[in-house]
Amino acid sequence: MLPLEGVRVIEVGQALAGPLAGAIMADMGADVIKVEKPDGGDDARGWGPPFGPDGVTSLYFHGQNRNKRSVTLDLKDARDIEALHRLCESADILIQNLRPGVVEExxxxPAAMTxxxxRLVYCSIWAFGDRGPMRMKPGFDPLLQAFGGMMSVTGRPEDPPTFCGASINxxxxGMFTVIGALGLLRRREITGRGGVVDTSLFETAVHWVEGQVNNHVATGEVPKRHGTGGAVIVPYQVFETADRPLCLAAGNDRLWARCAQVLGHPEWASDERFAKGAQRVRNKAVLLPLIAAVLRTRPRDAWIAALEEAGVPCAPVNDIGEVVASEQFAAVGILQQLPGGPKVVGLPISFDGVRPRSARGAPRLGEHNKEVLGR
Known part of the structure; x- marks a missing residue:
């Protein structure tokens, strides 16, 4: 039995944050009914190439909408609004990430629906939050990487601010929405009433740079970009070797002593400039070039073998092809074949040693109208 079996979720949204929250709940056993507009449905259906086996539905949509049922409702039509209410009579959770202001219009x-x-747990996903002067502004992930400060601390100091390679916000x-919804479901067991969960891309963006924000508030300093390195741990970054880059993470003084030994400079572990973490951070402009020069003398695999033998955390810098081809990727079994669809990455959670598998692929637009709506 999956943990959310018996829970019904109505998802009124598109793109990524809302559908991802629905996909997580669906993979954990919830019955997720995706409400789409009749004219084309979720915009993400067309976000390709690449497309799935039908040549029309994007792989992106398959990945975020597996395991759901799809119905079409025109939410500008009072009759379809009433149909949505009928769905909510048997629902536990509603997720919506429509443009700010639309649901009230x-x-x-949330006030009307609850x-x-x-008993309904109503989840609103905003761009900038449910209050403040930017409350009604729309937003997409890169805009919030920019506005929320993540770009300012990503990349090398000499380069322009840089986007992260994934839609992190x-x-x-989507994940925080699931956490909030499950929290209110637990509260409902006690009170008998649902409630409202508000999340936003902006608040998530601030959460990602929490450490930098806390540092700024405490010191008044504006954090800078550190390339691949960490701001408060040294060495904790990517280095070039004789052939390919590796990531080295000597996260404490004990690991640093072992690392210095492998690098052929055990004296660095007792050097007053480098012996303790704070000293290494203060003197990283001296230490990092010394480490880099040593690491360039041997190939990556030789360094990884030596570092791992000494118990120093390190890893190759893989491209996506290398990740997928790795033994570890195969061992954890995170790739799944969707019924009637493509292979996609599944839920990164296992229950009692078993990863949930999607019982169905992503739905066709309105595929379940008759089954769910009776029309």
């Missing part, structure tokens, strides 16, 4: 905002359905906001 069409009468399905008044009519008091969308994905984490």
């Amino acid at each position: 069409i009468g399905i905002g 008044a009519r359905h008091p 969308d994905k984490a906001t």
Whole structure:
């Protein structure tokens, strides 16, 4: 039995944050009904190439909408709004990430929905949050990487601010939405009433740079970019070797002593400039070039073998092809074949040693209208 079996979720949203929250719940056993507009459905259906086996539905959509049922409702039509209410009569959770202001305009905002359905857990995903001067602004992940400060601390100091390679704000906001929804479900067991969960890409963006924000508030300093390195641990970054880069993470003084030994300079571990973590951070402009010069003398695999033998954490810098080809990727079994669809990455959680598998692929637009709506 999966942990959310018996839970029904209505997902009114598109793109990534809302659908990801629905996909996580679906993989954990919830019955997720995805509500899409009749004219084209979720915009992400067309976000390709690449496309799935039908040549029309994007791989992106398959990945975020597996295991769901799809119905079409025109939420500008009062009759379809009433159909949504009927779905919510048997639902536990509603997720929506429509453009700010839309749900109030069409009468399905949190106040209206929880008044009519008091046991409903209503999840709103905003761009900039449910209050403040930017409350009504729309937003996409790169905009929040920019506005939320992540770009300012990503990349090398001499380069322009840089996007992360993944939609980190969308994905984490989807996860926080799931956490919030499960929290209110637990509270409902005690009170008998649902409630409202508010998450936003902006608050998630701030959470990602929590350490830098806390540092700025405490010191007034504006954090700088450190390339591949960490701001408060040294060495904790990518280095070039004689052939390919590796990531070295000597996260404490004990590991640093072992690392210095492997690098052929055991004296660095007792050097007053480098012996302790704070000293290494203060003197990294001296230490990092010394480490880099040594690491360039041998190939990556030779260094990894020596470092791992000494118990120093390190890793190759893989491209995506190398990740997928790795023995570890195969061993954890995170790639799954969707029924009637492509292979996609599954839920990164296992229960009692077993990873949930999607019972169905991503739905066709309105595939379950008759089954769910009776039409």
